[in-house]
Amino acid sequence: MPATLARAPAAPRDYAACSGCNLCQLVCPMWRSHRDPRFTPAGMAKALQYGATAAWLAAPVEACSLCGACDPVCPEGIDLPGLVMDLRLQLANSLPSPNPALLDDLRARLQQGAAAPVVSRSAPLLLPGADLRADAALLARVQALLGLAIADDDGADIALALELGVEIPQHRLQQFLASLNGHSIVAADGLLLRQLRRWLPGSQRMGLGAALSSRPAVRSNLLATDLYVIEARGYHADYERMVAYYDRLQLETGCALNLDLQRIAIPAVAQGLSQKLEVAPGDDGAQAKWILKGRRPARIVVESMADCAAFERVCDLPVVHLAELGEDPEMIKRRPHAFG
């Protein structure tokens, strides 16, 4: 069996510390859709305390979207998304997958590894991830705004493996981390960002949203009538810093944020394992609708491509990616409605 380093070396405290306060339930999208305590981090932690195995918890472990919202609210400091990822690894090793072809392909990619990096040491790097790479024009815009080199190896396979509970061969992980060593990093994938925080604790890392929204060309185009949708995983991965960052952004621009009263980012999309494995229909829009409830923004500004699609499905408000907020005439042509 290949050695694995799929998760943080050590969780702050494990499920045995759960006191059952249920604060995690309040923020959990899985709970919102099921309204069943078994589909909550507290439910999983408590069940484990009372002898449940990964197999018994398969349904919630698979339904979890790894949004990370439960992480910062837990007063006991339990690494709850880490717990879910751990359980997913166990499940993947013990139960047949509904989409073995996809997993086999991913395993092959992980074994194969990536090409050696060509970027010079210490230059800041952008890890665009699969979604952004798929939109060449937007990627070019992001690159122009941030002025960063795009990493040849952006760890998209590793991000997917984390999500699906696939073991990451140690050589692949080390290759990836070595390619990042010494660089400051901007990562579009929030889950990868979360893990990089643990894998490369001394490095400088930032989410794509925070990197873009700190650019004057972007920030100056945020309006008080905007609803700004923070990408949940990246935000929760670096919660203390991000709370302060977005609080300032909100003060400066007046835009509304997808934060709840606990200053937790409400994820716009909640996709569990089945959706990621492409064996169940996609997001049902419930989260995006909840974010919009009682709010009447003139425009929705998103940090993540997936969120863009989620809002476009549930409302007819203009939805624009943060990178499109610059004054690039090409972009204005592409989404004229978003620029009034």
Next chain:
Amino acid sequence: MKIPPVEPGTVGPCPVAPDALQGIKRQQTNPARWNGAGWQDFVAELRASGVELAEGAAACGVYATDAGGTAYGQPHGVVLARSAGQVSLLLKAAQAHRVPVTVRGGGLTTEGESVAFGGVLLDMSGMSRVLGVDAAALTVRTEAGIYWHALAEELRRENLDYLSAPLNLTSSVGGTLGVGGIDVNSARLGCSADQAISLQVVTPTGEIVECSDSENAELFQRVIFGYGQFGVITEATLRVRPYTPLAMHYYYYSSLRTAIEDLQMLDRNDASDYSGILTIMDCAVNLLVAFDSDEREAAFRKNWESRLRGHGEFGFALCMAGHYALRPWKLGEALYLLQRKQAVFPEFRRPEYMRDGKMHDRTVVFSRAVWKHWGSRQMVIPDLATSADKFIEAVERGNAICRQYFTHYTLYCVGIKLRPEHKPHYEMSCVPPDAEGWAYGCEFEPMIEGGIYSRDHFQAFKNAIYDVGLDLGASYYRFGGMMKGYIRRVFGDALVDRHLAMKRRADPALILNRDVIF
């Protein structure tokens, strides 16, 4: 993270056997486990009627204890509440088969009242949707399993807020209406239970009844503050109010008595919108005062602030520095105070909750601090509720008991405005019978701080606090739950027997939340 290597289907024996509570002396509340007679027939009938019931460790383990973490029990099965109709079917079958049903909202009791010692655990959190907000009439209709914080999230989208609720985010509306519910604005707005305008209740025999002060009033009176004895609250219509941020002020005292006198003076004169006391140590007592509007704050500054005998933070720090400079042997105490200040104070000033000097979302700020600094797997929170004039004595005596049992502890004191027209609701409740105008509650919360105490130690501590209440003719505002062993001694046989007779009529098989009160 270690996942226990347990094979599916190999659950250990039930952790709660009839002898599991050995060693807990006299007034212990926790009952023996129900023996399971007729369980299979009951389950068969229930399933035939379409009610889903989950069994096994993965379903039941979640409910093994409550926030107190000292009473442990497991149900035979769990029903997740989905509708009044389904709850009705459950209770009808339970009556017929004499199967006990324990209702659980947030499970924040600390005496095991929401723990099932066998039978069915009815988890109300499955009924947690807001059904309608009437912004003009300032009311909300909600399913009763909703947590107060989830309700607040929905209300805020309409720029509204609830009136008052426990400072913990995860107690439920139904559980709180049945218990009382105290907030730092209760001295002005009353307790949470007084916010209810009407309720949908499923009676122990399965009837679905709407009740209020004008419709089925007797049921309403018994269900409010009723600890789930007379029915399951499935929906509630509550009063709400426009949301406002707060202007907070803190005053520091070295005397508990002086702080309480000032608290009561403020309450009597309607001088603030929020008021309460939180102690750090016996010689460091914090009176918090807050306002919903600039006008109220200005009136307080003009008329009342100068009458307070507490200090501001800086003045108090100077006093303390002087105090400890003269008592160097108390250095350990001074360091604890400093460490507490450094750990806790920033929680109340987090910039993301402050705008223009006002605190937003105070319940989040307070509750998160409560869970972070006071929460643990064991929480022992006995309390006393008295009339205004007995309160100082109750608190001072309770404080002395805390000192005897624990190194560090916190006291939380608030006033509760009573509504004379609700007198019938208050019968045999947390509201002491002799209270007029206001009742006062004090919660005594030891800091466990990773310490290991036996359950006997906790139990003896609670008994000592409750004994003060008995002595003073007080009640218990049910922060930590009213211990069954005290009910008769507090209220007397005549009143308890009258309520027991009502309970027997309403619940012939005594299935609903049995062993909590009677």
